[in-house]
Amino acid sequence: MGVIGRPHGVRGLVRVQSFTAAPEAIAAYGPLSDETGTRSFRLAVVAPGPMPLVRIDGVGDRDAAARLTGTRLFVDRCALPEPEEDAYYLADLVGCVAADAAGAPIGTVAAVHDHGAGAFLEIARSAGPALLVPFTRAAVPVVALADRRLVVVPPEEEVVPPSRGAAEGALA
Helix, strand or coil, X not given: CEEEEEXXXXXXXXXXXXXXXXXXXXXXXXXXECCCCCCEECEEEEECCCCCEXXXXXXXXXXXXXXXXXXXXXXXXXXXXXXXXXXXXXXHHCCCEEECCCCCEEEEEEEEEECCCCEEEEEECCCCCCEEEECCCCCCCEEEHHHCEEECXXXXXXXXXXXXXXXXXXXX
C-alpha cells in the first residue's frame, strides 16, 4: 500500500509514499502491517498531497519516526474492494503461468515490479535467469486470471555489435 518515508518535524510525523489511487486514501484501509505482518500501524493523514504527511499511532517523536523509515506497508487482501470486471490487482498476477502465443510455458510470474516508469513482470524460468517483461498490452496480450495464465510476447532483444569503424579510424 505504501512506504514510510522520512520524518517531518520533531513530533513523529512522517511522509508516506502511497500506492493508492488517491494518496491520502492510504489511511482509509484500517490498520496496515509491515512485511512480516508482526507490526501494525494506524495512520491518520495530517496533510494530503502526493506524499501525505501522516501521524502513526504510538509514534510520538522524530527518533521513533526515523526508525520506521523505509518500512513497507501492507493490508490484508480482504480489505481491498473487489476489482471491476476485466480488472485485477497486479499482485493477483503472481503465481500465474506465463506461456507464449502457441501455449508453450515460459515460466511463472514470480513478482510484479513498478518503479514509476510502468510495471513489469519477473518471470521465473526453470532454466536460465528470470525474464523481465514490460506489463503492456503488446507484451502481455492475454490475462486469464480464472485460468491463472498469461500469454507473453517478450520483446525481441536487439544485439548491437561493437562499432569497429571507430577503433579502425583511431589507428589510421
